[in-house]
Amino acid sequence: MTTKAQTEAARAVPSDSGEPRYEVFELPEHTVEIVSDSGEGAQKCGQILGAVTAKMGNGVWTVEIIPAEIEPPPRSPAGGSGNRVRIGSEPVTNWGDETQLMVAFNEQVLMGRHRLNALADDATILLENIWADHPDETIRAAWQEAQSELEKTNYRIIEVPMQEQCLTVVEDPRRGKNMFVLGMLAWIYDRDLDLCRDQIAHAFRKKSEEIYKRNVELLELGYGWAEENLDFRIHIPAQPTTDPMVVMNGNEAVALGAIAAGMELAAMYPITPATSASHELGDVFEKFGGVVHQAEDEIAAAGVAIGASYAGKVAYTITSGPGLALKTEFLGLAVMIEMPLVVVDVQRGGPATGLPTKVEQSDLLAAIFGQPGDAPHVVMAPATIEECFHVMVTARRIAETFRTVVIVLSDANLATGVQPFRRPELDPAWVAAPPDLSPVPEGLKPYDWDAKTGLSRRFVPGQPGGMYTVTGLAHDESSRVAYSSAVHQRSSTMRSRKIAVLQSTLNPPEVYGDDSGELLVVGWGSTRGAIEEAVDRLRAEGMSVSSLHLSFLSPLEPGIKEIFSRFEKVMTVEINYSDDPDAPYINEENRRRGQLAWLLRAQTLYDVDCWTRVLGEPLRPRAIANAIRQRIETVEGDIA
Amino acid sequence: MTIPVNSLLQCALDDERVFERSDYEGPVPRWCAGCGDHSVLAATQRLLADEQFQPETTVFVSGIGCSSRFPHYLKTYGFHGLHGRALPVATGIKLHRPDLDVFVVMGDGDCTSIGAGHWVHATRYNMDMVALMLDNNIYGLTKNQTSPTTPQGYPSNTQPRGSWLPALNPVEATLGITNASFVAQTAEWIPPHLFATIKAAYHHDGFAFVRILQRCPKYTAPLFEEGLKNPDSIELLVHEDGVMVDGLENVYKNQVRHDPGDIHAARRLAEEDGRTRLGVFFRDESRPRYEETRHLQAITAEEKVTRLSEELDLHAV
Structure with missing residues (x-):
């Protein structure tokens, strides 16, 4: 040709x-x-x-x-x-x-x-x-x-x-x-x-x-x-499947997933590359009793979603990096008052206005740790367009069950990528139930934390006997402003404990390829397909490479340390910036690492390496494979 | 009568309940003695009892500052959130639950400074709620910093040689916002007027903005002395469609008949000319309300699944 x-x-x-x-x-x-x-x-x-x-x-x-x-x-x-x-x-x-x-x-x-x-x-x-x-x-x-x-x-x-x-x-x-x-x-x-x-x-x-x-x-x-x-x-021969399939982009999947989850309010402010999810919803949401509220700014969008959740129905707000930055204070509030909230961050290149239309995975640490004060909450990342749909159902349910904020990290690659996937088998049980307005049993407090799990039942306006004032100030079980020293220690413990409880319900992630070997490549979010394709190519060449893809970033899925222990070397592959270890001035102590690598090093104490690029485009399997080949050679050199 | 325990009958029970003022009173407020916040709280509790609000369907949303502790001192639902962000929270509540009675309590820093953007847009959304702006012309809780409504020349810890700029006029500003539907001003040291104004605000269908002139005995006492001691410095706007309080004419002799339907007259009266005018400047219930245009019929989970399935058909391969 x-x-x-x-x-x-x-x-x-x-x-x-x-x-x-x-x-x-x-x-x-x-x-x-x-x-x-x-x-x-x-x-x-x-x-x-x-x-x-x-x-x-x-x-x-x-x-x-x-x-x-x-x-x-x-x-x-x-x-x-x-x-x-x-x-x-x-x-x-x-x-x-x-x-x-x-x-x-x-x-x-x-x-x-x-x-x-x-x-x-x-x-x-x-x-x-x-x-x-x-x-x-x-x-x-x-x-x-x-x-x-x-x-x-x-x-x-x-x-x-x-x-x-x-x-x-x-x-x-x-x-x-x-x-x-x-x-x-x-x-x-x-x-x-x-x-x-x-x-x-x-x-x-x-x-x-x-x-x-x-x-x-x-x-x-x-x-x-x-x-x-x-x-x-x-x-290119086709292999028609008998499974019913649908085709859409990741933003459409997020929008339809929010409907499947029964959410009825999407509060947003226009920002690339997140906004098309709201276009999709704006077109159809009213058929489902839903409203897309275009707020006056990113902060208000978070506030409206929190207000709606407080009023009884979990809402979500969708944005990209600059908007996530603006919502920060409200996210801290939602954590403090234990208000269920789903936040979708369709990541783009940053910082600041950065690369508005291009993919990056550089909001990870901001999503987990970006709120001043200790604000434990949940961060998830769909890896495929299909997962963009289902993650909304899961996120809503977790937000509600654990009275917490769930940040969903999508990105420009998923948002605009179009891919067929198996048609979701919809279930009415996914849909949020209408708020329970029955009277609050006598003596129950708005933060009746279970001492072991930190979980408590949420009161909704309209419930007789439940009248209380939520407050962003440190507060006790009755939501009264805390003036004694022990209250903040205890309430902080309870808010953190919930996240550990969530972790205890998760399954360990599955290793792609052999479950032990020379190198384990760890990724998160939209890079899954490219990483696994690279791993396939290298394994075909006879290399001992496997990969692991994380859906939960906070809390991390259980068993990761154990999986790492079965590999000689662990490295992340991400679309964010890291210093080349051989670059001038760069050494072990000052090297900026990929954001997942940083997280994994802190949580596992393994010497997790990374290979990352910020080219404003998805990673190419070939480039990943080349990088892995180099690392494998390094490993073999070390052994020799 | 026998009291049914079944919660389904609770609604029927509700109608039988009679609420006293004490049913709305929370813990003893921790404001300074002589703080105007006490008066506003008292007037509000009186209104709640007068109108027999159901405590469980009433929500007070506030920001941060002295006055924003307000919800803590009531026995309704309350949301004491972030500095400047009471209005977006209230918007979210009302969008989802138009059945709730929503009051927003903000200070001058909340409303006209850090949250000023929300003030403009909440006014334009015109959702059915009462917005009380308790204006003591100063940042009190953070201890004496100039606010946008601090009069020019008045000293504070941040502008010790006096506020550099003319004070922002919240009434004039609100009247300039498209789709404003209720704008009033009152003073907390005139309880009958305060009560009548909050009551009129509550009965207004739409976003009712009330600026309440409010003493801060600690930091801005001199600014309110003239208004307190000299009733002639105050001019009452009176009209059947606004606020009329019997008996006040004996003390407040300066009264102007003002039709709240006249936006141009309202704007003229709101302009700064050294006079303190209290009353309803503007009122128009014909303005569109956002929650009405956006309120949708709730549908069942099963129906949602059916409709979503149809939506997926459009994406089917």
């Missing part, structure tokens, strides 16, 4: 001999991305391709390519917007390595991706062909400049007359190329055109019939053009 770098204008080559004009590549997986200027619709094209692919029974993982601005200047390398779709025969658990096929609407967005090392060395590029001879001299010059850089690569670049073709159907090709491209890709990957039409109908359901028809016409045009002109097709 790929040859030495060359720019060739694809031409219709009718096959006289009747032999197939194209070659079919049978592959277990392939990664394609579609990138355009903002507003040209590459994202929609990728979304539809992803959905159709999932429906055909292939594994799929879709990642959005999003510039930080709504409409950055056209033809700018950093302004590319689109979608990256990894298609597999088997279920796909992560975004994979480099892109193998790219559709670029102009050479500048191609250059943007090229400079990010997003493309495989031998990638095939389908590039709009209007730029080389564009009437605008500056565009021609920019094309020339890009051309000289691209000539040094091994890409196979095929110029495609996208605009010329689209003009036969629409007046403004900016509004049509994406569906033309979808058609091309549908031919290349042999996608079911009826499914494509269904998805187009769904994507444009709020638009007119005429728009639907035009988009279908463009789809068919692209399909036909590819059939006439391209010399390769890619066949």
Whole structure:
């Protein structure tokens, strides 16, 4: 399929001999991305391709390519917007390595991706062909400049007359190329055109019939053009499952999970990349008696959620790092007054405004320890999009049972990644019960802590005989302001004890791979798929590597020390910053470590190493595997 | 009569209950002697008994500061939360439980400084609750720091040569907020007026903002001397739709008839001109209330599951 770098204008080559004009590549997986200027619709094209692919029974993982601005200047390398779709025969658990096929609407967005090392060395590029001879001299010059850089690569670049073709159907090709491209890709990957039409109908359901028809016409045009002109097709066998499946992104899963948990209030303030969860809810929540409250700020969003929980129904607030920082004082209050609360933090790059649209896992320690004062609470991290759904049910239940704050750490990778998963078997028992307004039994106090577990029953306004005042001041069992010295010691003990009780109910995490060996890789959150894929590759090479993925970060799941003891070396792999141990000035004592590594070292006293990157993108299995190979060599060197 | 123990009959019982003022009285307040907070608490307890509030469906939400200890001294439900954040908590309570009677008690630091953003938006949300801003023109609990409502030139520990800037006028500011529906001012040292104003606020359908001028004997006593000793320094706004207190005209001879439906007149009267005006500046029950637009019918767990299943169908592969 790929040859030495060359720019060739694809031409219709009718096959006289009747032999197939194209070659079919049978592959277990392939990664394609579609990138355009903002507003040209590459994202929609990728979304539809992803959905159709999932429906055909292939594994799929879709990642959005999003510039930080709504409409950055056209033809700018950093302004590319689109979608990256990894298609597999088997279920796909992560975004994979480099892109193998790219559709670029102009050479500048191609250059943007090229400079990010997003493309495989031998990638095939389908590039709009209007730029080389564009009437605008500056565009021609920019094309020339890009051309000289691209000539040094091994890409196979095929110029495609996208605009010329689209003009036969629409007046403004900016509004049509994406569906033309979808058609091309549908031919290349042999996608079911009826499914494509269904998805187009769904994507444009709020638009007119005429728009639907035009988009279908463009789809068919692209399909036909590819059939006439391209010399390769890619066949990725599907393994249709009989299990009912659903497909969505992590934010949609969080939103629907909140509904499944019976929560009826989502308090939020707009922040990337969390907000789309509220878009999903805003659309459907009212059908479930729910309200999305867009508060005046992040602090108020936390306050409204806490007020709603106090009034009897556990609510949640959803945000990202900067918002979590603002909510800090309220989280401390919720811990102090033992008010159930679910907080979803869809992590992005930080600190400060950081990388608003890009993935990072750097809020871990802030989530656990970020509240001034001692504020024990629960921190969980879904590892897959499916878990984004179920974690909400679990988080609500824990928050309520343990009268505590549960912070759920998602991230931009999960939030915007799209993946099919087994359809949840919904259960009415997941839904929060209406508040119990029956009279409080005589003599019961609002913090009647069980001396052993620290657990107590929560009173709700409306319950006769339960009238008390919650207070963020240190308080006794009756919620009276504490003026004696022993009260704070005791109440702190009770609030901390609950978290240990929760830990006692958890199962030890399962090791992926052999349960003993040379190296154990520990991860948390969205990196699970990439880490396990890397482990699979290394084990296939004969290396003694296993991995462990943690769903609970506070409390940690039980038995971790015991698992560590079975490996010669333990290291975390995370998307946050750590110092290279060999860097100038860096030594054992001052080295900044990955956040989970820090936590595990403190809790287990094991010398846990780490490998982390903050490239603003999910980790690639190849990069993880390379890092692990190096560590294995170090271990073997130590032994020798 | 026989008292049924079944809690299901509790509702029927409720109607039979008669509450005395003592039924709302909590522990003895720990405010300074002569603090205006005592008066506001007394007026509130009187209102609770007069209106026969059910203690279990009444919630007082406060922030942090001297006056925010308020809920502790009542036998209703209370939420003594964070500095400046009483209004978001009250918003959350009312969103979920419009059936509860919600009162918010804030100080001037709470409302007009650290929580000022919430003040603007709570006013605009116009949810059915009473917001009492107990304004003693100073940070008391943290011991004498200038607040936004400290008069210009008045010294404190943080601005010992006097407050640098003109004081913020909370009534004028609230009247400037879109969708404000009830704005009043009263003084705690005139108990009948205080009571009548809080009562009018309670009966208002919407967000009723009451600024209560309140003495701090410790730090701002001189600021309230004129109002206390010289009734002529005070002007009462009177109207059938506002507050009318029989007998006050004997002491407070400056009375202005003001129709609370007239926002422009309200804003003129609120402007700083050296006069202390008490009464209802503005009232309009036709303004939209957020909890009404957002309140939804509760549905059962089974129905939720059915509807969620339909929602999942849209994502089905």
